Amino acid sequence: MTVHTGKHFLQIPGPTNVPDRVLRAMDVPTIDHRGREFAQLGLEVLEGCKAVFRTKNPVVIYPSSGTGAWEAAIVNTLSPGDKVLMVETGHFATLWKGLAEKFKLDVEFLPGDWRRGAQPEEIGVRLADDRQHRIKAVMVVHNETSTGVTSRIPEIRRAIDRAKHPALFLVDTISSLGSIEYEHDAWGVDVTVCCSQKGLMLPPGLASMQYRRRLSPQQRPTRRAGPIGIGKRSSSRTRTVRGLTRLPPIFSTACAKRSRC
């Protein structure tokens, strides 16, 4: 039997330790997860999320791991066969690439040495070469948890704009949001993918997404890249307007999230 002689302190890249203030916020009696009180909590959390994502637009939350958030981002914006540009910044970028391939996306993976972030110049050159606009999305991990390397998101946005390319810009902020400067609106990101247990220092299990704008007809998926049970953009949005989530919400994590907003 393991005997803990003090407070357990988890020392792995994630989940991170949850601050005491957040732990205390979860110490509340359970309420009806389909009831009015939960909806009130949901609305408060969703409003607070805007400040965390640094956006004026609604944020979507739903129960999932970070991997589920990756899936939702793909399924809601891309079709099988779509070409996407991803960058090898480390372990998590490589995992996201593998997942994109499972959804039958045609991934071009810019090679990296795991010592530096995505290079805006390389992305810009590749997009400028793509005169027929076959690349539908640029997908980058903001902070590579495996190496601690952070990519320069605003510079990548500028490279996309300089190339006058319509590709969507998808950014994984799972270990950055809440811990490293991030500006969804000001940096012109189209989809920000996040989850509770790393940068936000909450317990695992609550994904959050921000979609910047309506997709243009050219950017809209023709056939979705997979089933859309988890994180379906339209129905998640409709429900979250009312403060509820589509799948059973994680009540304690929502309380924790409220304490961080």
Ligand SMILES: Cc1ncc(COP(=O)(O)O)c(C=O)c1O
């Ligand atoms: C940057 C990044 N992306 C994605 C993931 C995947 O998240 P999860 O393990 O919750 O599926 C993690 C964490 O493991 C991560 O650090």
